[in-house]
Amino acid sequence: MSITHSIVLPYGRTAAVDQECQLAIYRGDLEHPSAPGNKWHKLQHHLQAARAQNVTTIGTFGGPFSNHLHAFGATLKDLPFKAVAVVRGELQPTLTPTLRDMADQGVELWPSQRKDFRLGELSDVANCITSRHQDIYWIPEGGGGLLGALGCRDWAEQIYAANPDYDAWVVASGTGTTAAGFLACSHVPALHVFSALKGEPEQKATILDVADTLSDACVSMSDLKGKLHFHGDCHEGGYAKHSQRLIDFMAEFARCNPTEVLDPVYTCKALRAVCQAIETGQWPYRRTLFIHTGGLQGWRGYPQSRNPFVGR
Ligand SMILES: *Cc1c(COP(=O)(O)O)cnc(C)c1O
DSSP states (O other), X not given: OOOEEEOOOTTTOOHHHHHHSEEEEEEGGGSOSSSOSXXXXXXXXXXXXXXXXXXXXXXXXXXXXXXXXXXXXHHHTTSSSEEEEXXXXXXXXXXXXXXXXXXXXXXXXXXXXXXXXXXXXXSHHHHHHHHHSSXXXXXXXXXXXXXXXXXHHHHHHHHHHHXXXXXXXXXXXXXXXXXXXXXXXXXXXEEEEEESSSSOTTHHHHHHHHHHHHSOTTOOXXXXXXXXXXXXXXXXTSTTOOOHHHHHHHHHHHHHOTTSXXXXXXXXXXXHHHHHHHHTTOOOOSEEEEEEOOOGGGGGGSOGGGOTTTTO
């Protein structure tokens, strides 16, 4: 069964406009039942590196509702590694649903102080863990780095093979790792990247740098610059925040597309921005593919009343 679906544009677009501008969604969140979306792909080359280094333990970092941590727990559950995660912030008396799942999957959880957490592999807590498990492989927060991007380049090849006929792709970004991997795939057409973060002007340069490193030698930096369209102004108030117009959009989108469930942090903002560009005649493409990067478990960090897809 195909997991590429067509989207009904919200706010009563006329049929004529819809025909000129078709929007489809590739439901990356439906690929893997337990570790859906981009985070599974970002882990693959890290796991290979860990195997090559013959380590017994893999560690990583993330916030208490992190999609990366969740995918990490779900993926490592069936692999012969011990899994350790450093969680941002002090241990709370009750675990979040994300951390509860991880504990159930056998991941050892370590609390950290925010200041120390930011140091990643160089943090005191990571040093302490490393000294206990000599042979540990650390995956950066969010599953990033070159190896994370490489996994996303592989993912882009797979998506393209099943969806060759589009003239633009859209993806949401946090660290930009997924976008960099997509940009490095020569089959990907014009790539629009919508950042879920506020104030990340340097992210565009990072995406270009990583994509350049991973691209074939015949692809120049100016080719990449021509293909990348980076949007840093659709954060709707900041990371994981919801503006009223975003809340209204999600309700309308869910009414028109009740089964195309969006996540509350990334895909909802990118899709709102695309729909607005289409509506205002600022989207020059005929066939657009929106890549759903997963993250539905993140709704558990919001009151249920905020989720317009519940009960549809
Ligand atoms: C992490 C995440 C992103 C952002 O991916 P980056 O590679 O960090 O840019 C986008 N969408 C969802 C659902 C995510 O969980």
